[in-house]
Amino acid sequence: MRPAPPWRLVAAVAVGGAVGAVLRWSVGEVAPDGSGFPFGTLAINLLGSFALALLPALDAVRRSRLLTVGLGPGLLGGFTTLSATSEQARVLLADDRVLVAASYLLVTLGACVAGVALAHRWSSPAAQRVFEAAEGNE
Amino acid sequence: MTPLVVALGAAVGAPLRFLAGHWLDGRFPWGTLLVNVVGSFLLGLLSARSVDGDVMALLGTGVCGGFTTYSAFAVKAHELGARTGSTYAAATVLGALAACVLGFALG
Numbered sequence: 001m002r003p004a005p006p007w008r009l010v011a012a013v014a015v016g017g018a019v020g021a022v023l024r025w026s027v028g029e030v031a032p033d034g035s036g037f038p039f040g041t042l043a044i045n046l047l048g049s050f051a052l053a054l055l056p057a058l059d060a061v062r063r064s065r066l067l068t069v070g071l072g073p074g075l076l077g078g079f080t081t082l083s084a085t086s087e088q089a090r091v092l093l094a095d096d097r098v099l100v101a102a103s104y105l106l107v108t109l110g111a112c113v114a115g116v117a118l119a120h121r122w123s124s125p126a127a128q129r130v131f132e133a134a135e136g137n138e
Numbered sequence: 139m140t141p142l143v144v145a146l147g148a149a150v151g152a153p154l155r156f157l158a159g160h161w162l163d164g165r166f167p168w169g170t171l172l173v174n175v176v177g178s179f180l181l182g183l184l185s186a187r188s189v190d191g192d193v194m195a196l197l198g199t200g201v202c203g204g205f206t207t208y209s210a211f212a213v214k215a216h217e218l219g220a221r222t223g224s225t226y227a228a229a230t231v232l233g234a235l236a237a238c239v240l241g242f243a244l245g
Contacts, residue, residue: 013156021148072209072210077156077210081206086235087185108208109215138170
């Protein structure tokens with residue numbers, strides 16, 4: 001087994017994750033998802049996925065392992081969520097709104113992957129590999 | 139008070155995800171797949187138990203929300219290419235939904 005990551009990196013993920021989760025919670029307070037199509041959570045996941053794919057373009061991030069994991073797995077990992085997306089789809093299915101549930105899951109997936117593809121145009125595949133190897137995408 | 143418990147929960151969930159990725163993600167991101175499925179199971183379970191208020195903010199919004207991730211999932215799905223990426227994406231989205239339904243049923 002690989003050795004554990006340095007504790008300061010784990011701490012950076014904890015701090016970044018806490019900030020990201022509070023931001024996500026704030027969005028829900030300002031614009032609650034309600035019982036229909038969960039636009040707020042979709043916007044959070046799209047923005048977070050786009051931003052994560054943009055990070056390899058930033059020199060300062062590629063130079064600092066602490067920034068890489070604090071912002072990637074930390075801030076943006078804590079900001080975005082897949083559990084809420086699953087729970088929202090489950091509730092829609094339980095309400096017999098199968099089409100809304102299916103379109104919510106598909107639109108979220110399609111939009112987030114498209115956002116990643118777009119953001120990756122600002123960095124080279126080499127820069128993206130450096131970021132991946134530094135565990136920016138965990 | 140609520141933002142504080144959300145922060146506290148995510149300060150536990152996010153590093154756990156990071157460690158799962160550190161040890162289990164390889165050519166295929168098994169760690170990230172696992173955290174997203176397990177986190178969705180737990181949120182379904184909490185929902186069935188009608189957990190709400192600051193307890194839900196701590197365990198649901200904080201721990202489960204911080205533990206699971208859409209950003210890393212989307213980047214990995216893209217980087218794995220059309221074939222493996224589609225398999226990974228389908229396994230995550232459908233696996234997490236099935237786990238959430240199961241968690242709710244068992245809760």
